[in-house]
Amino acid sequence: MKLSKRIQAVTPSATMALSSRAKELAKQGKDVINLSIGEPDFNTPSFIGQAAIEAINENLTDSYTPAGGLPELKQKIAERINSEHKTIFSSQNIAVTTGAKYALYALAQVLLNPGDEVLIPLPYWVSYGEQVKLAGAKPIFVKPEKGLKVTPADLQNYTHNSTKMLIINSPNNPSGQVYTKAELIAIGKWAAERQITIIADDIYGKLIYNQTQFTSLLDLDDDIRQNVILIDGLSKTYAMTGWRVGYIAGDSNLITALNSFLSHSTSNLSAVSQYAALAALTGEQACVENMRQEYEKRLNILAPLLDGVEGFKLIEKPQGAFYFFPDISEALKLTGYKTANDFALALLEKEGVATVPGEAFGYPEHLRISYAADLDRIKEAINRMKKFVNK
Ligand SMILES: Cc1ncc(COP(=O)(O)O)c(C=O)c1O
Structure with missing residues (x-):
């Protein structure tokens, strides 16, 4: 074959x-x-599994849900993001996906054309580059001049006319490094000036240690965050890797396009996982x-x-x-x-x-x-x- x-x-x-x-x-x-x-x-946590069992027993999980997720789950996710980042998202700004991994894959499919370049700072999570390639685009790996975090100067060295996207993962897998607010402002401004969309992979954003201050790109001024798409999920925060709950937050036009993509690929994240996610986000933290x-x-x-x-x-x-x-x-x-x-x-x-x-x-x-x-x-x-x- x-x-x-x-x-x-x-x-x-x-x-x-x-x-x-x-x-x-x-x-x-x-x-x-x-x-x-x-x-x-x-x-x-057992209350999450319990909520899933109840959803099954009540026959809530028998049917397809909207491709981008249950309205009440999207609403809850939007509220959570708004309370953490002072954003004004509604459920129209959220798509629920089969893990953050598929959120990234779907984004690459929806945003990239053949020949587009995507800046991926080193060290990087293994799937970024391969997903970009699967979309026919080109991963461009950016090695920091110093340490394990990139600066605008590092990024500039690898930027061309066809540079379309930048992926920032903080805290970082594999290095555990967290970008400071000042570092993110510098990168955010640099990208916004060049109309390079930033994908903020915040999947480890709740796992922060020793009084380190976590800043998300979504916490920054509007001129920066309008150019940012958030990727997150419940895998790491709630020990729910097997449930495969990821989500994307961004502009409503982008979410409409993603819903269309999801409707032809995975359809919805399994309904039982969505009810579990709802319980995780609404229950005792x-x-x-x-x-x-x-x-x-x-x-x-x-x-x-x-x-x-x-x-x-x-x-x-x-x-x-x-x-x-x-x-x-x-x-x-x-x-x-x-x-x-x-x-x-x-x-x-x-x-x-x-x-x-x-x-x-x-x-x-x-x-x-x-x-x-x-x-x-x-x-x-x-x-x-x-x-x-x-x-
Ligand atoms: C940096 C990063 N992003 C995204 C993911 C995907 O997580 P999931 O698909 O379980 O939501 C992982 C998982 O290891 C990760 O390390």
């Missing part, structure tokens, strides 16, 4: 590849500590803070331990999300592995610790280590890494 050129140009998800090898080894009886996963290790505090505790305990692994260097301590992204270039020299990919594979096979090599995010001398896992198991994993490097 001859596959399309489109799909042949796509690289399979590296995070999924390592995580499935980890699962395979675990199945064979090996004691594997899987730190490659990008999802909360908590169960979905203590669960969100409890999970955040647990990640923060892990971050503060583990960061110095990880920094203590010979050859590992945390350029900046993460301020959000749930990943470490140390520079392991010295550890590569010590162990003789050429790339983080070789290093990560050997670490998995020899010590049973699964991580994600930095190649997947545009940094071949880094490793992504998730701390969305049991604290003692991560400590054990760090001990194994020490052993692995010092062998």
Whole structure:
């Protein structure tokens, strides 16, 4: 069978590849500590599941919903965004999607033409580039001159006439870095002046640690935020990855176009997930803070331990999300592995610790280590890494 050129140009998800090898080894009886996963290790709070069960029992979930989501859910999402960012969205400004991943995919399909260029700052979440390619457009990866965040000067170096979009992900997967308000204003102004649309992927916006101030691009002045499309979802905040609840907030014309796209692709997000989402957004929010505090505790305990692994260097301590992204270039020299990919594979096979090599995010001398896992198991994993490097 001859596959399309489109799909042949796509690289399979590296995070999924390592995580499935980890699962395979675990199945064979090996004691594997899987730190490659990008999802909360908590169960979905029980009141959310309970609301879903009730919706099923009341036969509310038997039918299609509007493609862009239940009106009451869109209304609730709009209210939530308005209360957090002082925006004036209504349900006409919201489309509910099958995860934030599909929200991004749908946006690429609706906004990009062949030949359009999309600026993607490094390090970047694995799917951005591939989704842009699937829309026939061109991902342009922007490496920060300094540190792990881009500036307008960095972006300018990669900007051409065909530059149409910029994706900003703060807190960032994989680096855990959070853009400051001043940094976002500079980027926002730069993009607005050039009519480059900004996609703000705020999916980790509730996972912020140690008094770091989170600013969304939607918090900025109208001249900036009119040019911003928000992507968010419930996966990380409410430990709901399997429910696949994502959403887009933006201009109502864009949402109309997205509804049309959704109506021909997924139709609606499954109705039961939409009722669960409604419960998550309207119910008691203590669960969100409890999970955040647990990640923060892990971050503060583990960061110095990880920094203590010979050859590992945390350029900046993460301020959000749930990943470490140390520079392991010295550890590569010590162990003789050429790339983080070789290093990560050997670490998995020899010590049973699964991580994600930095190649997947545009940094071949880094490793992504998730701390969305049991604290003692991560400590054990760090001990194994020490052993692995010092062998
Ligand atoms: C930066 C970023 N954006 C979007 C997503 C997609 O999340 P979901 O599709 O579960 O809503 C992820 C998931 O890992 C992510 O890390």
